[in-house]
Amino acid sequence: MIRKVRQNISQNEDLIFERSSPGKIGYQLPPLDVPDVDPATALGAAHVRPEIKDFPEVSEVEVIRHFTRLSTWNYAIDLGMYPLGSCTMKYNPRINEAVARLEGLAWAHPYQPESLSQGAMEAVAKLEDAMCEITGLDATTLQPAAGAHGELTGILLVRAYLESQGNPRKKVLVPDSAHGTNPATAGIAGYAVQNIKSNAQGMIDLEELSKHVDSDVAALMVTNPNTLGVFEENIVSAAKILHEKGAMVYMDGANMNALVGIARPGDFGVDVMHINLHKTFSTPHGGGGPGGGPVAVKKHLEPFLPVPRLKRVNGAWSWNHELPQSIGKVKAYYGNFGVMVRALAYILAHGGPGLRNATVDAVLNANYIRHKLRPYFDLPYDRPNMHEVVFSDDRQSAKGVRTGDMAKRLIDYGFHPYTVSFPLIVHGALMIEPTETESKGELDLFIDAMISIAKEVEDTPERVTHAPHSTRTTRVDEVAAARKPILRWRP
């Protein structure tokens, strides 16, 4: 029984180019208060284009309708639970949006005088401090634009530090449960990637780890809680193994929503990590960005952080560009400031106790789902989980129904799919992360939907394998899209 949704009228909408008609405009400009300059005269006729061929010509109301209609074809957090494991789709408070748009912040130019930037710099400093307190690390850079960018920055810091010790080393160890960005990052940073097999519980295998840690290893990249949503119980011993050989522990902070206020990476042996402001700290995903990927480090890595760094001189903030050991810049200016403002607003709203409460609720929600769904789905690593839980489709695939099919069927029940087929160490994974946002009511709706789908797999499996049935767009032919790519509209 589908309780969360019922069918609604959905407006059709063409591409903007197909709506276009010559002479229509949707803009206004005031009359010039200076003499009109002829482009051909000022620039030379050869430099001036005759027109922007096929660029749209539409009115303002057409633009509004275009995007409003398109928007209704999207699912969103604002419509309901978004159980994407590893993505931490939590509510994005609107106060964050409001404060980021205040004129003095939104219109601040990165090169305006420091004397006229003190408020913006104060916000940066305050967020850096909060990141240090939350992670238990000593210094933070807010320059990286997203998680993967933070990872790259973190590995460059490791490399720079090791170089300063005389040898950058050759290898980075990555558990087989890791996010795909981890090995990609190590590769971009010039390291060979050594995959480490997890043990029978899906955890770091200390024996396996010891075998691979030698003086060629620069770092271990570890996600904690790992991608099974389980805390790496041997993390302290693992860190010791790395540190004894002069290697470092890099933590992927994608799952930090399970730890804030409960445990701090700096306290359990991590040397460097990134945090996703667009996950743990509620800045909106926006359909795929922008993000924010701060990197926090132990003291010994601080001299290598990207320039510029904030410093306090006679009671005023100033940017220090002169750091001889710095890895340099990873992004122009100071990072995604607008994202920082949103994250800071979230931290201020919650405060220390509120952040911890959010963690408790997120972990409770995920455990509740595990207990309610375990009679219906196979749980390959049956352990207490933290913020997310990973089932496998073993029972359903025996009936010819795969995790991806059930995920698509979930759409008919009014939910966004969970994360499909990840982590790779679970065959046919269903990775579910509810976050603290969801009430028991919404969780129960989700649980009922999952149980109902499990029953459909038994009774009418084709109902599931051909889902979704109720969307305006059914399954898209991705193979055809990749075989003969059409990546732009043409007249």
Add this chain to the structure above:
Amino acid sequence: MLQACGLTSTLELFSQIPAEARLDHPLNLAPGISEYEIVDYFKGLAGRTAAGYASFLGAGVYRHYRPIVVDTVVSRGEFLTSYTPYQSEISQGTLVTIFEFQTMICQLTGMDVANASMYDASTAVPEAAMMSVRVTGRSKILVSKSVHPEYRDVQTTYARTQGLPIVEFGYDAESGQIDFADLEAKLDKQTACVILQSPNFFGIIEDVKKAADLAHAHGALLVFVFSEAVSLGLLEPPRDADIVAGELQSFAISPSYGGPYAGIIAAKEKFTRQLPGRLVGQSTDTHGNRAFCLTLSTREQHIRREKATSNICTNQALIALMATVFMELYGKQGLRELATQNLSKAHYLGSKLKPRFSRPYFNEFVATPSTAPETANEGLLAKNIIGGLPLGRFYPELKDSVLLCATEMSKRADMDTLAEAYRS
């Protein structure tokens, strides 16, 4: 809920964390505050910035009017609070907007394909360079000194990591264009690409065809960079380039103290499979209706892992959406008129201050105040005007000069005041 989990206390939820790894005290962060107090706090910060000042700063970040419709669209929860559109059936809204974005970036730049956006230009430039390295199998990167200094800084960080040699070539002190003799002398069989920006950091329009011909004669690619997207409303697109890397901040994206912005990478069709980042493609659904999906993902990290073309997995979807709305609102006629207004304003200011370089400029130019730039700017601050960017920090040889920018938002009276201050 605890009971359903077989627990009696929330503390038991964390029993799997060994004691040695657990935090044994509360975070040292103040308790939460209310919405009103948060607004108050940020208003306080916002008040300690340059709100209300006229500004002639450009240098990669431009003050252009943001039509109201832009925030109306991006504030819709269906765009603001959705995830990356992996689930095509319930993400067609985002997918269509990205497809339109890719199309308009191609129309503007004269390229065949564009990706779904990059973090910003400073990170798009090294991605374009790495693409050139993959395509040519060569390693040396030649960068013009008139490319934005911060883009070059980021390029240096990336190249150092990969062991790619970077060589800079100069600009002509009279014209402000690239020094073609220096470029030619530095081109060789190891050169993967030549990177130039136009309008360059000094606002000067480069001879792209000449540079492209030189690069191609040596088997290298030409990477064209832009920081002022409005210029594309008027200037010939860089059809002779192989890859275009640029910044869209000018398209209704707030300066926001340096970010978030949206960068682009566009290229000739034959390089499609070497593009980093996300791409949206057109296909059909099972009913035969036109539908869109993310495509060619075999280039990407979640499939290729350490063999991916890039480690990027975010694009700047919401910011790219601002640019998309902006482009559709201004459209064919508006973007040209906007560009012409920028040209007119900058040339009005330029007519009052002798630009230092001789070649044509768009909405920025270098000028030399009669007193030291810092002193001249200090005087302007008292009149609520932020002057041009003193260039000494980036170009010691230009320490007596500033980079000035005028846009459609620059008022004649402020330009008159600035010109007078710089001349006296």
